[in-house]
Ligand SMILES: *[C@@H]1O[C@H](CO)[C@@H](O)[C@H](O)[C@H]1NC(C)=O
């Protein structure tokens with residue numbers, strides 16, 4: 001995820017949504033679900049030292065995308081410790097399996113780190129110089145392993161299969177897409193993912209229906225002219241003037257061509273031109289990124305960037321071509337939460353963590369490759385708050401000062417386990433896990449069958 005995060009929490013809207021959801025579930029079902037949820041939170045609290053220990057172990061060995069060998073081995077060792085079988089996917093990815101049969105539900109964590117130098121300070125600081133878990137993926141892994149521990153202890157009561165997906169290469173490598181293409185989530189009918197978020201109060205959860213994170217596409221535009229002596233510009237075709245003008249012109253795509261009520265970003269972040277003072281270069285390369293909240297917006301901007309690069313450069317006698325760098329950084333589509341899955345996750349979070357611990361967030365413009373899971377099956381992505389001013393757990397994701405309030409981790413583990421337990425208890429999507437009336441009936445049935453101790 002890119003560094004700027006600014007979810008605006010709207011507690012009033014959150015409360016309204018919550019009341020609407022609560023009103024649809026009859027009392028006995030809610031009581032049963034609450035009993036189930038309460039058990040998970042106290043079990044997670046008891047497992048807190050184990051969960052935090054796992055996180056610290058992983059924090060010390062951060063690895064970049066598709067190089068997560070030690071990380072993958074450490075996760076495998078913990079799954080072995082828990083007696084959970086697993087298979088390998090996507091080079092360094094793993095899928096553990098708890099329970100059996102249909103339906104199946106995915107809980108997903110990402111495992112890669114960033115090329116960031118971690119400052120001195122933590123006892124369990126990165127031992128890989130120039131690598132840091134600055135996006136909280138160490139926390140995500142520890143929460144998923146914590147959930148695995150809770151689920152394994154309740155395996156006999158599970159009404160289906162939980163797929164514990166540890167995916168590599170979230171930071172631009174589309175590891176999630178590769179896992180899905182290799183069949184890692186075959187048979188699953190829903191997926192849930194958590195991301196720690198420094199703007200949300202520690203231990204609370206923020207989510208929304210529909211699009212929660214943007215799509216992303218990076219570009220490299222080459223403006224080609226004909227270089228020569230800088231004192232004789234009339235004998236050259238100057239790509240610097242053309243490229244400088246193009247940088248300004250590109251800004252009109254978002255400001256003039258996309259709806260002010262839509263959300264899109266186009267940033268030129270890299271300019272590479274000549275290397276001396278008196279020679280006009282042959283070419284200028286512009287690099288940058290585009291973000292938007294809909295696939296349609298992304299594709300519209302893609303087409304217009306190509307057209308404008310060509311025609312604008314041509315106006316200066318240059319050629320403008322665009323490379324979308326898909327081999328280096330695949331397209332991440334916008335991350336769209338399924339409405340039913342988001343409502344379901346909202347209800348589970350309220351039961352597991354408390355009704356006042358669930359907030360509604362606005363969408364944010366960074367991208368996330370959980371989007372590939374959300375495209376494959378109905379899914380919900382949730383932000384788990386880690387903001388704690390006392391601890392200094394306030395810095396943005398991807399910052400070298402990023403710090404994670406570990407007290408949120410057992411809560412995330414309990415929530416992840418709760419999502420899986422309730423989804424399976426309700427019979428999956430077909431059983432109506434995402435429909436309020438059927439869900440209430442299923443929860444009542446589960447309670448009557450004695451599953452409330454879950
Ligand atoms: C922040 O961390 C401190 C120290 O661990 C803890 O006592 C406090 O409860 C935390 N605050 C929140 C809001 O979680």
Ligand SMILES: *[C@@H]1O[C@H](CO)[C@@H](O)[C@H](O)[C@H]1NC(C)=O
Pocket residue numbers: 224225226237317318319
């Ligand atoms: C632009 O492309 C055309 C067609 O390939 C070529 O003839 C022309 O020389 C190019 N112009 C520059 C300035 O590179």
